[in-house]
Amino acid sequence: MTASNSQSAAADSVEAMSSVLRVADLSVTFKSEDGPVYAVSDVNFALNTGETLALLGESGCGKSVTLKSLMRLHPPHKTTLSGQIEITGDDVVAMSQRRLSALRGKRVAMIFQEPMLAFDPVFTIGQQITETVRRHTGCARARARARALEMLEMVRIPSAASRLDAYPHEMSGGMRQRAMIALALSCQPDLLLADEPTTALDATVQIQVLKLLRELQTELGMSMIIVTHDVGVAIEVADRVAVMYAGRIIEEGPVNEVLSTPQHPYTQGLLAATVHPGMDRAARLTAIPGAPPRLTRRLEACAFAPRCYKAGPECRQSIPRPSAVAPAEPGADSSQLRMVSCYRPGLKEDPRAHESNQ
Amino acid sequence: MLPPALEVLDLKKHFVTRKTLLGKPDRVVRAVDGVSFHVARGQTLGVVGESGCGKSTTARLLMHLIEPDAGRIRLHGREYGNVGGLKPVSELRQRMQMVFQDSYASLNPRLTIEDSIAFGPRIQGQSRSESRQLARDLLDQVGLNPDSFIRRYPHELSGGQRQRVNIARALAMKPEIMVLDEAVSALDKSVQAQVLNLLSDLKRDFELTYLFISHDLNVVQYISDHVVVMYLGQVVEFGPVAQIYEQPAHPYTRALLDAVPAQTPNSRKAHTVLEGDPPNPIDPPAGCRFHPRCPFAEPICAEREPVPVRVRPEQESACHMVAPQSGHSRHLTMIPLTSTLPEEAVA
Numbered sequence: 001m002t003a004s005n006s007q008s009a010a011a012d013s014v015e016a017m018s019s020v021l022r023v024a025d026l027s028v029t030f031k032s033e034d035g036p037v038y039a040v041s042d043v044n045f046a047l048n049t050g051e052t053l054a055l056l057g058e059s060g061c062g063k064s065v066t067l068k069s070l071m072r073l074h075p076p077h078k079t080t081l082s083g084q085i086e087i088t089g090d091d092v093v094a095m096s097q098r099r100l101s102a103l104r105g106k107r108v109a110m111i112f113q114e115p116m117l118a119f120d121p122v123f124t125i126g127q128q129i130t131e132t133v134r135r136h137t138g139c140a141r142a143r144a145r146a147r148a149l150e151m152l153e154m155v156r157i158p159s160a161a162s163r164l165d166a167y168p169h170e171m172s173g174g175m176r177q178r179a180m181i182a183l184a185l186s187c188q189p190d191l192l193l194a195d196e197p198t199t200a201l202d203a204t205v206q207i208q209v210l211k212l213l214r215e216l217q218t219e220l221g222m223s224m225i226i227v228t229h230d231v232g233v234a235i236e237v238a239d240r241v242a243v244m245y246a247g248r249i250i251e252e253g254p255v256n257e258v259l260s261t262p263q264h265p266y267t268q269g270l271l272a273a274t275v276h277p278g279m280d281r282a283a284r285l286t287a288i289p290g291a292p293p294r295l296t297r298r299l300e301a302c303a304f305a306p307r308c309y310k311a312g313p314e315c316r317q318s319i320p321r322p323s324a325v326a327p328a329e330p331g332a333d334s335s336q337l338r339m340v341s342c343y344r345p346g347l348k349e350d351p352r353a354h355e356s357n358q
Numbered sequence: 359m360l361p362p363a364l365e366v367l368d369l370k371k372h373f374v375t376r377k378t379l380l381g382k383p384d385r386v387v388r389a390v391d392g393v394s395f396h397v398a399r400g401q402t403l404g405v406v407g408e409s410g411c412g413k414s415t416t417a418r419l420l421m422h423l424i425e426p427d428a429g430r431i432r433l434h435g436r437e438y439g440n441v442g443g444l445k446p447v448s449e450l451r452q453r454m455q456m457v458f459q460d461s462y463a464s465l466n467p468r469l470t471i472e473d474s475i476a477f478g479p480r481i482q483g484q485s486r487s488e489s490r491q492l493a494r495d496l497l498d499q500v501g502l503n504p505d506s507f508i509r510r511y512p513h514e515l516s517g518g519q520r521q522r523v524n525i526a527r528a529l530a531m532k533p534e535i536m537v538l539d540e541a542v543s544a545l546d547k548s549v550q551a552q553v554l555n556l557l558s559d560l561k562r563d564f565e566l567t568y569l570f571i572s573h574d575l576n577v578v579q580y581i582s583d584h585v586v587v588m589y590l591g592q593v594v595e596f597g598p599v600a601q602i603y604e605q606p607a608h609p610y611t612r613a614l615l616d617a618v619p620a621q622t623p624n625s626r627k628a629h630t631v632l633e634g635d636p637p638n639p640i641d642p643p644a645g646c647r648f649h650p651r652c653p654f655a656e657p658i659c660a661e662r663e664p665v666p667v668r669v670r671p672e673q674e675s676a677c678h679m680v681a682p683q684s685g686h687s688r689h690l691t692m693i694p695l696t697s698t699l700p701e702e703a704v705a
Contacts, residue, residue, distance in 0.1 A: 058546035058547065058548065059546055172635040173635070174635045175635065202408035202409055202573070202635070202636055203408060203573065203575070203614055203617040203618065204408060204613055204614060204617045204631075204632045204636070205408075205635055205636075206617065206619075207616075207617040207619065207629050207631055208631050208632075208633075210619070211629065211631060229546065229547070230619065231547075231621060232618070232619025232620060232621050233619055235619060235620045235621070235622070235623055236619045236620060255623060256623035256624060257623075259622070259623045260622070260623045260624070269548060270547060270548060272551075273547045273548045273550070273551035274547045274551075274576075274621065275550075275551075275554070275574075275576040275577045275579075275580045276576060276621045276622065277575075277576050277579060277603075277618065277621060278579070278603075279576075279579075279580050281580060281581075281599075284555050284558070285551035285554055285555055285580075286551065287548060287549075287551035287552040287555060288548040288551075291516055291518070291549070
């Protein structure tokens with residue numbers, strides 16, 4: 001696939017940076033009763049040590065599917081996965097089930113939106129963390145339990161010692177989410193995958209958990225990928241952001257740059273449609289007309305073209321490849337790379353000129 | 359002066375979740391505990407608060423989907439209720455309609471869109487042809503092409519389209535007041551913007567009054583004229599939207615506003631984080647219900663429940679710090695507006 005050329009060339013130039021994760025030409029297709037669903041297509045990205053990437057997009061854009069693919073969590077009999085996934089140099093796509101089990105929870109850990117579903121309701125929090133630690137390090141029970149306590153303290157659960165013997169249902173939502181973070185980090189993973197970790201939480205608790213994640217990530221020097229639909233969450237925790245639409249990454253770069261000067265019309269539309277604090281109440285919101293395409297057909301043109309205010313004939317003919325937005329400065333590291341997949345990228349001239357209510 | 363479109367006085371609902379052997383209430387959830395507010399005609403009142411604060415229960419009590427234990431509900435000065443001498447609830451439900459968060463669960467899956475919208479008017483005695491025409495007109499009003507949608511079923515529609523249908527169904531009763539309970543919360547941002555624009559068009563065209571319940575403080579700021587902030591079944595602050603957002607008087611309002619993630623890059627805030635979770639409305643704390651989490655709490659806060667006090671024109675706050683001679687050592691004016699923590703804690 002030529003789509004990855006510019007990306008991999010750029011990745012080569014920064015070989016020196018220690019990269020935790022490399023994803024090249026990742027495509028995920030599901031079998032369904034109505035035929036194949038092309039959930040993720042030709043996704044490329046890389047992640048350096050200590051870096052946080054946000055996968056940002058609306059429902060059905062493929063952000064969670066991409067994340068779960070990194071640990072190969074999709075049911076194998078229903079899923080076709082192609083492309084390359086390398087975690088600290090190891091090929092995840094070719095990995096045996098046995099080696100996958102050693103990877104999951106050890107070098108790569110995951111936290112979910114709903115901690116109640118991630119914990120087993122019949123075991124205490126302490127038992128579940130202890131089991132994970134013993135499974136991956138083989139240490140003695142007492143040592144693993146001490147580690148579990150240490151973890152609960154690290155995520156700042158009050159009176160951690162007594163919470164070790166609590167069952168998941170005995171904790172509040174925010175507390176459970178902290179406990180799940182403790183479980184995920186108990187084996188010191190290189191990479192933490194977070195799937196909408198704060199979406200189900202109340203506002204005052206969400207900001208606690210986001211701050212905690214940011215602190216732990218810096219403290220432990222791990223890398224993190226956070227999937228979110230909320231621009232605010234991306235801004236709060238991420239260094240880089242990859243915006244997804246219809247199964248593809250359409251724009252990627254440092255979070256400040258992408259969100260302050262978005263180049264792709266979809267990113268622009270998404271930001272304009274989001275209500276900002278202190279917006280003029282008399283002003284209408286700039287909605288994106290239409291709806292995202294169904295992914296039951298393989299798309300042969302830009303997926304956003306039917307909703308795009310500046311789409312031209314070329315947009316309806318073939319899929320735009322990712323290209324660098326501004327030539328990266330010589331010696332710039334990959335964390336400064338900025339890519340956009342659009343035939344007509346560029347800043348939006350006048351957001352109100354293309355307003356539509358539909 | 360005209361009476362407000364909707365006036366709520368001292369609304370209460372306590373759910374008994376456990377009884378003693380003798381059948382006396384043992385454990386009581388004080389879901390809504392003395393809530394009062396009012397909305398002027400043609401205005402939007404935003405209701406904010408975290409889960410369990412009683413905002414959705416309040417909406418259901420207004421519609422009498424749950425029978426209130428106590429309190430008055432007045433529309434344009436007339437009191438409604440299931441008690442003799444009051445205007446009947448059936449009329450209340452026609453004059454006030456509700457749109458829910460879950461657009462799919464709120465539609466009957468076996469009725470076509472047309473039948474769903476025409477159902478209410480038919481019950482009210484409209485002829486079949488009249489109600490059909492009404493359904494077509496309303497679909498057009500909410501931005502769905504009647505010809506292509508009228509025969510469809512709810513599962514054939516996207517979330518945004520279904521929510522438009524729910525809005526059309528509510529409008530079919532020709533209500534004066536719409537209760538929107540997290541009506542746009544489940545929608546993706548690009549679709550949410552479409553529906554918010556639609557709501558402001560409809561408000562103008564049908565001269566509606568909105569009660570807009572949401573956990574999204576940015577959306578509430580955008581759409582509301584006045585805001586009610588709820589905490590554990592009570593109103594802690596009430597006032598014009600600009601005052602509440604720019605000069606919040608209650609420490610909880612400040613904490614809630616401060617918890618909103620930055621929406622623009624470079625504004626990643628140094629959030630002053632509130633400790634702990636919203637407590638359980640079973641056995642709420644004595645005194646001020648917010649005091650266990652409040653950075654300014656003093657002994658008085660655990661002893662006496664604060665009453666709403668006028669802090670500025672139209673703005674009321676239930677906090678000992680705004681009440682003169684309350685026994686609290688601080689006063690609102692002593693605390694800089696940017697601070698959600700006591701000075702010593704900041705330093």
